[in-house]
Amino acid sequence: MPIKKLDSSWWALRVGLGLAAALAGLDKFFNLLTNWNMYLSPITERFLPVSGHTFMLITGLIEILIGLSILTRWTRIGAYVLSAWLVVISLNLVRTGNFYDVAVRDLEMAIAAFVLANLTEVRESVARASSLSSHESPRPLAAA
Numbered sequence: 001m002p003i004k005k006l007d008s009s010w011w012a013l014r015v016g017l018g019l020a021a022a023l024a025g026l027d028k029f030f031n032l033l034t035n036w037n038m039y040l041s042p043i044t045e046r047f048l049p050v051s052g053h054t055f056m057l058i059t060g061l062i063e064i065l066i067g068l069s070i071l072t073r074w075t076r077i078g079a080y081v082l083s084a085w086l087v088v089i090s091l092n093l094v095r096t097g098n099f100y101d102v103a104v105r106d107l108e109m110a111i112a113a114f115v116l117a118n119l120t121e122v123r124e125s126v127a128r129a130s131s132l133s134s135h136e137s138p139r140p141l142a143a144a
Contacts, residue, residue, distance in 0.1 A: 006119060013116040014075055017109070021082055022067025028060025036060075039102070041095035070116070076124065079117035086110035 027033045036056050045052045066085060069078030086106045093103035 006122075010116070010119045010123060013079075013112055013119070014070060017079065017082060017113055017116060018067045018070035018075075020067070020109070021063050021070065025060040025063025025065075025067060028056050028063070039089075039093060039096070039099060041092050043095050044092055076117050076120040079113045079120060083110045083113035083117065086113060 024033070028036050031037075036059075037052055040052045040056065045055070048055050050058070062085070066078050066082050069075070070082065087110050090103040090106045090110070093099040093106065
């Protein structure tokens, strides 16, 4: 079946994007990879009801949840959410007037998350179709 050939791509996207989101979210609490606060646009920060640092901690929690959803049974919905999330992050980065390279990278990751969501839909529909066809009872023989 041709869908089996896509399994390795699906798993690579699922594990890569899920772990990246969860680990980036976790690092919002430790700032080991980078100082995440510098990526928050001052324009955006002015409209926040909380400090920029608190906002980044909330962002970290959201990213952890998105990553875990992708790595568990909610892959499709988590991937769609991640795709939208990364587009919003890219827009924020553009508003800083800096970090255009990171904005482009995040847009590419958004596309990858969208592809993961679509691949997951295909896998789920194929699994449903296979399940239905394997549960069909044999047709009765025609009466002679």
